[in-house]
Amino acid sequence: MNRQIVILFGPPGAGKGTQAELLSEKLNLFNFETSKILEEKFKEIQKLKEDSLKRFVEVAGEKFDVLKEKQLWLDGKLCSPPFVTLLIKEKIRKLYEEGENIIFSGSPRTIYEAEEELPLLEKLYGKENIKVFYIEISPEQTIYRNSNRKICELMRHSILFDKETKDLTICPLDGSKLLKRELDTPETIKVRIKEFQDRTYPIIDVYKKRNIVVNKIKGEQSISNVFKDILAIIR
Ligand SMILES: [Zn+2]
Numbered sequence: 001m002n003r004q005i006v007i008l009f010g011p012p013g014a015g016k017g018t019q020a021e022l023l024s025e026k027l028n029l030f031n032f033e034t035s036k037i038l039e040e041k042f043k044e045i046q047k048l049k050e051d052s053l054k055r056f057v058e059v060a061g062e063k064f065d066v067l068k069e070k071q072l073w074l075d076g077k078l079c080s081p082p083f084v085t086l087l088i089k090e091k092i093r094k095l096y097e098e099g100e101n102i103i104f105s106g107s108p109r110t111i112y113e114a115e116e117e118l119p120l121l122e123k124l125y126g127k128e129n130i131k132v133f134y135i136e137i138s139p140e141q142t143i144y145r146n147s148n149r150k151i152c153e154l155m156r157h158s159i160l161f162d163k164e165t166k167d168l169t170i171c172p173l174d175g176s177k178l179l180k181r182e183l184d185t186p187e188t189i190k191v192r193i194k195e196f197q198d199r200t201y202p203i204i205d206v207y208k209k210r211n212i213v214v215n216k217i218k219g220e221q222s223i224s225n226v227f228k229d230i231l232a233i234i235r
Helices: 016-027 035-044 066-074 081-097 111-125 139-147 188-200 201-211 224-235
Strands: 004-011 031-032 056-059 060-064 103-104 132-138 148-154 176-182 214-218
Touching: 004 016, 016 031, 016 103, 016 224, 031 081, 035 066, 035 081, 056 081, 060 066, 060 081, 060 214, 081 111, 103 224, 111 201, 132 224, 139 188, 214 224
Parallel strands: 004 103, 004 132, 031 103, 132 214
Antiparallel strands: 056 060, 148 176
C-alpha cells in the first residue's frame, strides 16, 4: 500500500484548510484537523463535574487541566504543546492502524509538536513519503482575510475570504449557511498572527534539521492555482 503524509503550513488565512479539503478529496487523504480533536476533547470534558479527576491529563509526569486548555483555545492562544501533542499522537497511531494516509493543515504548530510528531510520522509512514508545503501570504493579506473569514453552520468548513468567495452566503461544499466565526475578533486575529510568527514559523528549522524539504507555494494566487501548484509537486 502506498503511504503518504502531506503537511501544509503558513500564516492564518493562507488557505490551508481549504487546500486540505481539496487535497483530501483528490488524493483520498484523511483530513487531520487539530481543532476538531480539541473540540471533541473539550466536549467530552464539558459533561464532567468541575472537580472530576478526568479533567486532568498527564504527560511525562506533568498534569494538564483540560478546562484551562479550553480557555486558552477560546482566547485564540495555542493550547499547551504537551497536551495537544498527546491527543495528536494518539490519533496518528489510530489512523495508521486503520490504513489511512493523512493531510495536516493545523499541525505541527509548535517546535515541540514538530519534534514529537515528525519522528512518529517518519517511523510509521517513511520520511520519503512526507511532503511539506509552506503557503506564503503577506501580513496585510493575513489580516484582511482573517477579518472576513466565514465558517459554515453544518460542518464548520472554513471559507477563505478572497475575490472568488467574498459574495458567498452558503457553503459550496454542503449548502449550509455561512456565519462569521465567533473567534475572529480583531484581538484574537492579532494574537493568532503573532503566535504563528513566534511559535509556528520557526518549525521550518526542524524540517531542515530532519532533511525534509519545505516546498514554498505562492498563497495569494487563486484557490485553484494554489491547488495545482501543490498537486504538481506531490505527483
Ligand atoms: Zn460546509
